[in-house]
Amino acid sequence: MATTNPFGLNIHQQRDALYAELHSRPFQVIPSPARISYLAVMMDAEEKESDFDHFCGLLRRFGAVVPGEDSVCLEIGFGHLRIRREKHLEFISYLIVNEGAPFVSDPWVNNGLSCLPKDWLAGMPGTVISALHVAIEDARDGAEPDLAQVKSHFEGMRLVGSRPQNGDAQVWTSFQVHSDGCGRMMVFNRGMSNSQLGRMVQRLIEIETYRLMALMGLPLARYYNQKLAKRDKQLAEITAQLSETEEEVDEQEVLAKIIRMAAWVEAARAKTTFRFSATAAYHDLVLKRLSELKEDEVSGHLTVTEFMTRRLTPAVRTCNATGEHLENLSRRIDRVSDMMRTRVEMAIQSQNQHLLASMDRRSKIQLAMQHTVEGLSVAAISYYSIGLIKYLIDAAYENGAPINKSLAIGIAVPVMIGGVWWATRRIHKRFLKLAKEQMEIGEGH
Template sequence: MNIHPLRSHLYDELHSRPFQVIPSPARVTHIAVLCSEAQKRAQKEHLQELYGVFGCPVHQQDQNCYEYDCGSFRLRREQHTEFTTYTFTNLDIPEGSDPFDVTGLTPLPKGWVESLPGEVVAAFHVSIEDARQAPEPDLPEVKRAFEDLRLVGSSPQNGDAHVWASFQLHSDGFGRLMVVNKRMSDSQLGRLAQRLMEIETYRLMALLALPLARSVSPELVRMNDRLAQLTQQLAGEGGVDEPALLADLIDMAADIESWRARLTFRFGATKAYHALVLTRLEELREDEVSGHLTITEFMTRRLTPAVRTCQASGERLEDLSTRVDRVSDMMRTRVELSIHQQNQQLLSSMDRRSRIQLMMQHTVEGLSVVAISYYLIGLLKYVFEAVYDAGVPIDKSLATGIAVPVVTASVWLATRRIHHHFIQMARKDRIRK
């Protein structure tokens, strides 16, 4: 069989980011780092330090997703389009420790996370508690773990687990999530934890466009007012300073294209991340915990308006670009009409000059006929004298007198014939065009 060269890659793509298998209890830390291609290469070199600390084999190929299992410590690294995520899972939990006293970063060498190349967008700890045999934490204990911040809680997967979150930064600079496992297997727990981590990561990535949308909003108002003024000037009956108006339109179009270059990708990414968040929320299949908002209710109430603000700013920017194009078209039409009128005036002037030149040409033609006839008659006079001297009995004066009207008529007819010949040539050229 003739195998397509991408066939194996197409099969591998579905398995490139497998779900994690996480036992309970466990402590997980998830970090999303916004980075460039150079910083991604630097991160790969930065990982070499951990390989020596935990005795993991050095991974030479730069895959989109790979995971190291170093016993009680696991490291998972995923590369996305514009960011990289690190998931650190710590299974070495001291007996009786509080939910966030030990985290996924506890086994790491000191200073390793702080020197990670890139800009951290999301960083939060996940405390996975086992309530299959022991009682689950009560609400006051959960509140203490979240430093008494307002909680969002739900019971996903048909009540097989309880999830608590605050979606705020805590005193250690990290966010916090708590998953209480009631009846879930390790693979189910891994899928739930990954969905929760993706929801928080994609939520923050989607909100990156919100400050840009707020910063561009005053500029959009200013440009909209200025464009309205220019349109009124163009539609007015008075005179318009067309060069100044065109310069304003060019400056405005340049500003709009500059903003579009800065915002188009970011707004498009926000839309994509928001769609991923909604998909992950649907997969949770949440039930409400009495007295608390569910994660879906919290996200749709807080995240969706922010995303719509970004979408509205993008739509206003595109609308301004379209309106500037329309005003520019109106301006070009006005200039073309002005040029057309100037051309009409120029053609009329040229027509008047052509008629004057034609009258002058007729005058010159008459003088030319007289001049040519005069010289031809002079030549004929010499001929008559030569013939008379040769002994031919002719009256030189009479012959010269008779030659005058004949020569004059001949020269006039020849001139008119040449004139008509050029007129016919001009008519044929116009017909061809």
């Protein structure tokens, strides 16, 4: 918080910045006649930083004051030349206005770019997406421009023309690249002030730039449209295989195919989401600028709005349709994946049931074998125990004990067998009790 007023009020620290933001890109004030060149150069973050140094180098060549730091909009004037540099999200724009050079019959000779050093232009970072010349002629006191003469300035290309601002100007362009590698526009001022003309020219330049930026998504859309048809067919085949065939399906193989397809779709979405969103945003800007032109028709020619509506809008719709297609395919793959996971889970449950049934049979067999072994164990232990008792009876008999040796051994046999059986059962019950206690402890946790 800061106190910067005579009333002693606490002013928010961002207030001045918020005020300045609304005035960071003021409209141009352009006289007529004038020659203008415009460049929109796509740059990444590093190139934008180096471009500021490159721009400062140009200013030093012209002996202009170099700004201390970079900003959203910089406008420098020296002599009859005025340069405006603006930073945008994906590109940096240069608007060069030549106001005082001698104007010859060819309106493209003394353009803005011809006033800049060629080596400086060649060393500019980034790649140019839009290069445009605008020739502004003063027609306030003259007659209507001759159409044949205007067409000769556009190398015989088909023209798009209109009377924007309710007829106060006349605009001609071809929306094509000419022999010098740049687009061209001619503006005849028939009743506009310098401020009005500046605003209109800025709208025209933005329409040209934003329509090219919007079209950048079209090659991506065309590329992925071809791929999506193949992926749709693959997914339909997998779905039909799961729903119609009665044969056994290799779930692991099918699931691997679905995973590869899902990975491809997500990679495609990552590559296209930003571009398609930018296409829609730039298209909205173009439509807004077109509505602000307030065009009247020139007989026999498409207006700028009609041209854009017929040529640009279908391309934008193609991008939107491709983005929706990717989203739809992603959702369908998710549903098929859910179905496959359900099939795999059901198969695992069926295997678990078979496994439990097999384990149950094995446990019954093991129990029967255990009872058999217990019986054999009782017989074996009893046999060896009776043998030991026989030794004792023999020793007692030989030492004169008054016993019937055969009767004593006969009596010892059932007693020993019963005792061994009883002891074995006690041990078996003890182990069962310990196992039950361990199960109860496990369930309690």
